Amino acid sequence: GDSVTQMEGPVTLSEEAFLTINCTYTATGYPSLFWYVQYPGEGLQLLLKATKADDKGSNKGFEATYRKETTSFHLEKGSVQVSDSAVYFCALSDSNAGNMLTFGGGTRLMVKP
Amino acid sequence: DTAVSQTPKYLVTQMGNDKSIKCEQNLGHDTMYWYKQDSKKFLKIMFSYNNKELIINETVPNRFSPKSPDKAHLNLHINSLELGDSAVYFCASSRTGLHNSPLHFGNGTRLTVT
Numbered sequence: 258g259d260s261v262t263q264m265e266g267p268v269t270l271s272e273e274a275f276l277t278i279n280c281t282y283t284a285t286g287y288p289s290l291f292w293y294v295q296y297p298g299e300g301l302q303l304l305l306k307a308t309k310a311d312d313k314g315s316n317k318g319f320e321a322t323y324r325k326e327t328t329s330f331h332l333e334k335g336s337v338q339v340s341d342s343a344v345y346f347c348a349l350s351d352s353n354a355g356n357m358l359t360f361g362g363g364t365r366l367m368v369k370p
Numbered sequence: 371d372t373a374v375s376q377t378p379k380y381l382v383t384q385m386g387n388d389k390s391i392k393c394e395q396n397l398g399h400d401t402m403y404w405y406k407q408d409s410k411k412f413l414k415i416m417f418s419y420n421n422k423e424l425i426i427n428e429t430v431p432n433r434f435s436p437k438s439p440d441k442a443h444l445n446l447h448i449n450s451l452e453l454g455d456s457a458v459y460f461c462a463s464s465r466t467g468l469h470n471s472p473l474h475f476g477n478g479t480r481l482t483v484t
Contacts, residue, residue: 300475
């Protein structure tokens with residue numbers, strides 16, 4: 258079955274530091290890949306997505322590239338802010354499984370001023 | 371003009387009680403979902419409805435019964451609540467038939483069973 262594995266947190270960084278959150282996946286079909294962000298007390302929001310190999314999703318300074326050869330979709334940001342503190346979820350949607358998302362376990366990011 | 375709204379936001383109840391969580395979306399989406407998030411933030415799909423019809427029913431106790439009166443609403447009723455049901459429950463919606471269509475989530479209902 259499909260699965261998503263992402264690095265365990267928490268990840269603690271100082272403001273303006275470089276961020277990488279690793280995500281790898283296994284899928285039976287041709288998945289689309291997503292990063293969602295969950296701010297405290299809120300639901301998940303789509304951060305970015307990529308629908309085919311070598312696509313790069315980007316939003317709010319965050320980027321992730323769909324790497325089929327390494328089955329990865331690592332999230333990066335060049336300079337984090339305190340307001341980026343949240344839980345980040347990597348997810349995939351498999352063409353063989355309709356629109357059902359499979360989520361990774363989430364990675365908590367804490368950015369200190 | 372909230373896209374996906376669920377009520378209540380917090381629900382505290384005792385073991386053995388029956389409770390419901392309501393969800394409504396105004397995005398015109400055809401597919402709605404219930405997810406359960408445990409204390410470690412792990413998210414698991416529970417149900418998915420497409421145009422009021424159940425299409426995904428993961429391994430969930432039959433004490434949980436979703437009901438979709440129309441495609442804009444998907445309510446979750448839970449009978450005989452147990453301590454292990456304590457979690458945050460998220461409703462979500464998406465456009466049908468597009469596996470790269472993102473999900474839109476509600477803000478969650480934190481259920482605490484004492």
